Amino acid sequence: MKKNWMSLLLASIPMAILPSSIALAASTTVGGNTPLSIERMYASPALAGTSPRGLKLSPNGKLVTYLAGRKDDQHLYDLWQMDVASGKQSVLLSADKLVAGELSDEEKARRERQRIYGQGIMEYFWADDSEAMLIPASGQLYYFSVKTNQVKLLNTGEGFVTDARLSPKGHLVSFVREQNLYVLDLKTERITALTTDGGGAIKNAMAEFVAQEEMGRMTGYWWAPDESAIAYTRIDESGVEQVTRNEIYADGIKLTEQRYPYAGKNNVKIALGVVTLNDKNVAWVDLGDNTDIYLPRVKWLPDSQHLSYQWQTRDQQSLDLRVVAIDDIKHSQNVVQERSQAWVNLNDDLHFLKQQEAFIWASERDGFNHLYLMGLNGKVIRQLTKGEWAVDSVEFVDEKAGQVYFTGRKTTVTEKQLYRVALAGGKVEPVSSRAGMHSTVFADNQPVYLDYFSSLSQPPQVSLHNESGKRLAWVEQNEVKKGHPLYDYFGLWQLPEFGELAAEDGQALQYRLFKPTNFDASKKYPVVVRVYGGPHAQLVVNSWSHQDYFTQHLLQQGFIVYQLDNRGSAHRGTKFEYVIYKQLGEAEVNDQKVGVDYLRSLPFVDGDNIAIYGHSYGGYMALMSLFKAPDYFKAAISGAPVTDWSLYDTHYTERYLSHPETNAKGYEASSVLPYVKGYQSGLLMYHGMADDNVLFENSTRVYKALQDEGKLFQMIDYPGSKHSMRGEKVRVHLYRSLADFLVRELK
Known part of the structure; x- marks a missing residue:
């Protein structure tokens, strides 16, 4: 698809009174005319071509890394790299170098709720020095040296490991095993149990069912930026109704005991603690007398001395952002209050600034999701975005340049574009330009980003861009040309007409x-x-x-x-x-x-x-x-x-x-x-x-x-x-x- 082809087409067609209708095209103009059989839809190689996942930029900005399925098995993933300077791409680590094995039932359920499917390498974490990675696989942990190309299986003890990650400075590895939280020192290889009472109905550092399935919170612990402490949840499921669920398989019935919080019934009891690594002491945050609540988000402030958490009533009509000082953990400050007569939607757009005592907060208080710059006292400094359109999410905050990059629907509700706005306020500027859906991954410390783009006529493409949106390099152009898995079928591909109707209330x-x-x-x-x-x-x-x-x-x-x-x-x-x-x-x-x-x-x-x-x-x-x-x-x-x-x-x-x-x-x-x-x-x-x-x-x-x-x-x-x-x-x-x-x- 040529750059701006679709936007030029739309601009050339007049809008009609309701119902309105815009035809993108009747069909594509290139490709073969082979009918698409059902058998071909999900066979390998993947019909959409190479579609990388797990996109990341190394902390030093020199490598783009991603996971890609194999041509003969699109569900088996290897780890790939692209050298930013040369554009050269190669396999960084083959899944064959890892020991295949089963996942625990807990991890299988967690992946189902994460919508992660496949085998091989499914996730990885960069070390801060860009010289190594942590790779969880089959309930075990591997430490991969990018410098030496060596893979080491870490000794994590008996049992399956889940929710593993590197500490912020890369000195330690944290993980959950048998419902307790552990850390492993990469230098001494010593394992320390930070909690010991997990088991049965008690789960430490683990997200409860509704947190994973409905709140988008897949973890139950959070590292302090300076590695001095970890905040974690302790959940007690004993009050949640335990049901015997029948999982019916072809060769028998598996009886699964599950604590399922049916509507109107009991939820878990949740506590929020902070454990310091030097002495393993735990201090508990005072969440208040009302224990029938949700804890959808937890986040450290940059100073590692303050912890924020979002406290939500069970009816979800009230959401509070609270901040607590670690040296006065019993006394939380209520910074922001969101209220609704229906419900308050959750988001992940809380960003504490490092260069001023302020944070970015997303709110629907004016009817649409928009960004606000707020002081640590909770007062609005300024509203950064406004209008009858919605922000999707904050993608990157460039404090040095005073810019906030975010995705949203300002252009049209049917497309997601990347924009930026100054922290000082002002006009919202478009960064991306191609008509379609843009999902971005920014580098840690600079406004360089990967753009995962697709449209109805273009399978996913990945490209590297600078702060103004200029494309620097292709990671995966994924053109539908001869040799592409979709090419033989693409001549029959149909594009839709878009239109608008009026609901009974006029919307x-x-x-x-x-x-x-x-x-x-x-x-x-x-x-x-x-x-x-x-x-x-x-x-x-x-x-x-x-x-x-x-x-x-x-x-x-x-x-x-x-x-x-x-x-x-x-x-x-x-x-x-x-x-x-x-x-x-x-x-x-x-x-x-x-x-x-x-x-x-x-x-x-x-x-x-x-x-x-x-x-x-x-x-x-x-x-x-x-x-x-x-x-x-x-x-x-x-x-x-x-x-x-x-x-x-x-x-x-x-x-x-x-x-x-x-x-x-x-x-x-x-x-x-x-x-x-x-x-x-x-x-x-x-x-x-x-x-x-x-x-x-x-x-x-x-x-x-x-x-x-x-x-x-x-x-x-x-x-x-x-x-x-x-x-x-x-x-x-x-x-x-x-x-x-x-x-x-x-x-």
């Missing part, structure tokens, strides 16, 4: 519409509405996604594919999100009906043959749409759906539905089960039988309710599969089944 709903291959405006086509529909997510974007492979397959089979981000979706401000508070599946379904009304107004749409398909919250939406609006949808595919919100966890469910005791009617109205009687025909459900996120019981309850009503439907359940339905064989079978169902129901 703008974004959609994208993919027309079939070899589209003929004189014909009528069946439609598959692909939906997620839940909060903190967005489908209508100009971005590459492997989820779109099945979309392209459907287009080649003569279907239209349509996606609309209903109210409650992300990046459009709190007014757009908060509509769903205390009742799910109402505004969202109404918005999807608005989309169908628009589809039926198009002369090339077969309005009697429209199906809806989604997974997870999208599976919930598919059921609610089919049951509540059977005159809009002829068929539905529901994958791994939540069907009764009392079966889901506290932090997610109560954020949107409040506590069951105070919103019983909302829980009932948000459940799928009261609407089963509205079902007529045309339902396929599937679920992984070892799903530990959306429990399999969610689907079996609907199975039973439909059977009791004498309603005919289809189901496919996958032994051993988790929520994400991983594995090439599983996915091939799943998508073949879905395609067959859609052909039978709509054609």
